[in-house]
Amino acid sequence: MYRLLDLFAGAGGMSLGFMQTERFDIAVAVEKNDYAKATYERNHENTEVLSDILDITDYDSFKRSYGEFDVIVGGPPCQGFSNANRQRNHIISQNNSLVKKYVEVILKLKPKAFVMENVRMLKSDIHRFYCTHSDGVEFEQLGIVTRNETICLLDTECPVGDIYEYLFNPAILNELILPDKVFYALRMLHKNSRKEETREKALSKGKQCIKHISVLPQRSPAISRQYINFEQASLNAFIRYAGEEIEFEDAEHEILSYLNVQRLMMHAKELLDNNIAVRNLKVDQRGVYVDANSYSVIDYIGKRLGQLYQIDDGVLNAAWFGVPQLRERYIAIGLRKDLHLQPELPVKVYKEAEYLTVFDAIQDLEQIHPVFNTEDDPIPLNNEFEATELTRLLRNSVMLSNHVATETRETAQKRFEALGQGQNFHDLDRSLIENTYTRPERTQNSIYLRLEYGKPSGTVTNVRKSMWIHPTIPRAISIREAARLQSFPDDYVFVGTKDSQYQQVGNAVPPIMGRAIAAKLAEMLDLCRGLSNMQGGLADGGHIDNRRTQQDDVQNKVEEHCS
Structure with missing residues (x-):
């Protein structure tokens, strides 16, 4: 058995896949989200589950407490920077350090x-991080090749003429940036006042905004x-509007200008807090x-891991397995260089025409009505169902847990009734969406998607x-x-x-995909173990070509678990 450490373990999909090969002992896992951690602990009783990877700082002490590991797996959150991040009022994802x-x-x-394991686009040029002062x-x-980026901190003229003198002064920023709850209250007052139909509701909280402003320090x-x-x-305009002394149109310019300057300073502080090396303020x-x-x-x-490891990486499709x-x-597998074996990703098992379907996965549950509360008891199952390759593998309990849905x-x-299989939001009649969606053309194709069996x-x-x-x-x-x-x-x-249960499922690594990766890795580690027992290495220079055995190994694993 190979000892494994699972970082960013989530609900445990990758760990489950590795366990299913019966070749790995999941000794320690790390997961910060409380609900995902509870799910992991519920299903992996013999694994020590820690809460935060950032707590791992003394590595000698960590090894004394938990021992050595043969394998580390994980999918660190990775968003990089993008225009989408900026629209969410952040320039830098707080997950980048992970x-x-x-x-x-x-x-x-x-x-x-x-x-x-990570998002497919990680291999593209889209996922980039800003350089810090300590990276040089x-x-x-x-x-590591770098390129210049121009970061927009404010996309309109700044109403404060001398802002450049102190925009990156930490002490001044800490004094001027509003507390979160105050900024949120003022922002919502502005946002909800822009439409006449929500203006009255916004003004109902005007006194709260005035109170927030009145206690700001000198x-x-x-x-x-x-x-x-x-x-x-600017704050006087807020007070006069919130107190219904002036109309929104008369106060909006000052209100919006102040909110924009607050966002500008928040962005500057974000760069400072993340130690980003900036220059050329314009x-x-x-x-x-x-x-x-x-x-x-x-x-x-x-390049960082390549110092110590041989790496093979690429984009895998879960349907292949x-x-x-x-x-x-995106999947990367690395083997330590002193093992003298070039790693390889698992190869495709199922051709496109052979892909397993929604029918294979869930048709047997069609007559079982879901409940609406997570507190409800599991539902008893009987043996009256049409077996498929997947149900023989997945329907392994006499009680059905998590068959919980949202009340409609x-x-x-x-909308549900108007859509046929394979259709989505964009196939709905305009009359069914115009009261809810102001910009329906921007809605993703995955919204209101009716699955195809x-x-x-x-x-x-x-x-x-x-x-x-x-x-x-x-x-x-x-959920089930x-x-x-x-x-x-x-x-x-x-x-x-x-x-949280829906989110845990959506964030997870599919266990069957994890199992295919684990089976291939176990095969390579076995080869490394055999190589280390040989005297004098191999005739071809000490490296083993393991490609010939991979397809049969993965196929046998699928057949074994589906038989």
């Missing part, structure tokens, strides 16, 4: 092998007179900008938020049905709130 931490743990613990020397040594002598005058005029009529260097995430991972879902994920309201019910599903995310519809019944897909599409067996029980 990728570096994942790499650090591997390099410090030095397992024989690692597996990294290391990046030069590793040959500015210190370090703050410029120009900024103080601007802030006083303030003009178009807005406020700074320059920074960026680097490719995949280049960073490859028997998951009834088209789910493409009248409007959603009409004869095909694999699309990528399972949080299908409650996406409002996925059962193929033949006008209702939402249940989503779990089946992810290839979780019925005896794997999810815990937590309803939405």
Whole structure:
């Protein structure tokens, strides 16, 4: 048995896949989300589950407590930066540091092998991080290529003329940036006042905004007179509007200007807090900008881990291994260089015409009505169902847990009934959406998707938020049905709130996909063990070509578990 550490373990899909090969002991897992951690502990009773990877700092102490590991697996959250991030009021994803931490743990613990799972687009140039002040020397040594990026901190003219003098002064920013709850209250007052139909509701909370403003501290002598005058005029406009002394149209310019300057300072503080190396601050009529260097995430991972490991990476589709879902994920497998074996990803088992389908996964549950509360008891199952390759594997319990769905309201019910298999939001009549969606053309094709029995599903995310519809019944897909599409067996029980269970399922690595990766890795580690027992190496220079055995190994594993 190979000892394994699972980082960012989630609900435990990758761990389950590795366990199903009976070749790995999942000794320790790390998961910060409380609900996902509870689900992991519920289903992996013999694994020590820790809460936060950032708590792993003393690696000698960690090894004394938990021993050595043959394998580390994990899928660190990785969003990089993008325009989408900025629309969410953030320039930098707070998860970016976790990728570096994942790499650090591997390099410090030095397992024989690692597996990294992540979004398909990680291999593209889209996923980039900004360079920090501490990256320079290391990046030069590793040959990591950087490029210049212009970061927009404000996309309109700044109303404070001397902002450039103190925009990156930490002490002044800490004084001027509003507390979160105050900024939120003022922002919501503005947002809900822009439409006449919601203005009255916004003004009902006006007194709360006035109270927030009245307790703001007096500015210190370090703050410029120009900024103080601007802030006083802006907050006075808030007070007069919230007190219904003036109309929204008369106050909006000052209100919006103040909110924009607050966002500008929040962005600057975000760059400072993340130690981003910025330069060339520009303030003009178009807005406020700074320059920074960026680097490719995949280049960073490859070159950092490539110091110690041989790596094979690529995009795998879960459907290739028997998951009834088209789910493409970036997978990297690394073997320590002193093992003298070039790693390889598992190869495709199922051809496209052979892909398992939604029917294979959930048709047997068609006559079992879901419940609506997570507290309800599991549902008894009988043996009266049409067996498929998947149900022989997944229907492994006499009780059906997590067959919980969202109750459908009248409007959603009409939409459910109007859609046929394979259709989605964009196939609905305009009369069914115009009262809910102001910009329907921007809605994704996965929203109100009615699944097709004869095909694999699309990528399972949080299908409650996406409002996925059962193929033949006008209702939402249940948590258990989503779990089946992810290839979780019925005896794997999810815990937590309803939405958290849907989210856990959507975030998970499909266990069948994890099992295919694990089977291939076990085969390679076995070869390494055999190689280490040989005297004098191999005739071809000490490297083993294992490609010939891989296809039969994975196929045998699928047949073994589906027989």
